[in-house]
Amino acid sequence: AQSVTQPDIHITVSEGASLELRCNYSYGATPYLFWYVQSPGQGLQLLLKYFSGDTLVQGIKGFEAEFKRSQSSFNLRKPSVHWSDAAEYFCAVGRRNSGGYQKVTFGTGTKLQVIP
């Protein structure tokens, strides 16, 4: 069974500083990997995904993530954080099948606080 660990429950960064949110997964094969963002009162929005190919993935809002198979990691990064990035971020892994992916397992999330 797949699983996802987000070791940081809460992170605070200054506006303009760089950001890295950690994600480690457990899965027997090459997984499908996702990062979602959840703002208060909003649904989950996909930031980026990795399916295959280039291990450095670019997403929306200036985010990127790098798939490192040797470390079973998929950390999310942003070079300069904006106050509007304050939200909760979820890493997720999808199980592959012949139809692509189906069941997605989410981590427990990292809450990002941005201070002036």
Place this chain on the structure above:
Amino acid sequence: GAGVSQSPRYKVTKRGQDVALRCDPISGHVSLYWYRQALGQGPEFLTYFNYEAQQDKSGLPNDRFSAERPEGSISTLTIQRTEQRDSAMYRCASKRGRPPNTEAFFGQGTRLTVV
């Protein structure tokens, strides 16, 4: 519709009552998923459908929970004899069938409170 629509947005019910939560997926989306998210936790998989067929219900916590999608579009998640521990945000998502590696879109969820 333009996005995944869930209703009601908020539901308060008394312990022991049955509740039905509705999900209207994006038009034409083949796959539909139900997740439950407790406070401070990530979404937890409950079940999913391809068209009207329930493909995986391994995440349903017990037999009080059931889901259906009779015409391959709208889905209903039903919780019978609700308990306080059922209080959570219930999220629905839908995904196109082809190409297979497409994004799942989430609705805004139904916040269920059992008192």
